[in-house]
Amino acid sequence: MITLTQPLRDEHKDLFPNIENLKKAGLAVNNPLTSKNLEKIGEAYSFLKEHLLPHARAEEAALYPVVQKVMGSSSATATMSRDHVEIEQLTLALGRLRATLVEGSIDSHQENDLKLLLFGLFTLVKVHFAKEEGVYLPLLDTNLSKEQAQEMFIAMERAAHAAKAEIH
Numbered sequence: 001m002i003t004l005t006q007p008l009r010d011e012h013k014d015l016f017p018n019i020e021n022l023k024k025a026g027l028a029v030n031n032p033l034t035s036k037n038l039e040k041i042g043e044a045y046s047f048l049k050e051h052l053l054p055h056a057r058a059e060e061a062a063l064y065p066v067v068q069k070v071m072g073s074s075s076a077t078a079t080m081s082r083d084h085v086e087i088e089q090l091t092l093a094l095g096r097l098r099a100t101l102v103e104g105s106i107d108s109h110q111e112n113d114l115k116l117l118l119f120g121l122f123t124l125v126k127v128h129f130a131k132e133e134g135v136y137l138p139l140l141d142t143n144l145s146k147e148q149a150q151e152m153f154i155a156m157e158r159a160a161h162a163a164k165a166e167i168h
Helices: 006-029 033-072 078-100 108-141 146-167
Strands: none
Touching: 006 033, 006 108, 006 146, 033 078, 033 108, 033 146, 078 108
16 A cells, blocks of 8 residues: 555665664674674664664654644654664764774674674664654654645655765
């Protein structure tokens, strides 16, 4: 069944293989750290920084204000915004840790930290998407006109584009 929010559902579907790769990268972390594992960690970090964080910023700028209006509460999306803050913090922590890694032996703290960050990000993002798709998107499908949905998605595209431009 096609819904008004299908573009966001499709975007989530397109992002999901990369989210699964967060788990795969976590499973690949071991001692010694190989160049292949470093590459997986680098790909996971690049996905977070270049795709997922701009997606989150677009949601904050364009999706969540609409959800708040539909729900009649400016705090309706507070917990989801908190997820975005945590995703960004964990991504920054992964970037800092990644910058210290070299091929070869890593200590047990680095190994544990990498696994915790990657598995934590995987779980947090997966649950975050499930909450959006299970709660917010059905509300929008019921309460928005086709035109309002289109305006929202245009605003999301602009916000994501601006967020990506900030990265580069």
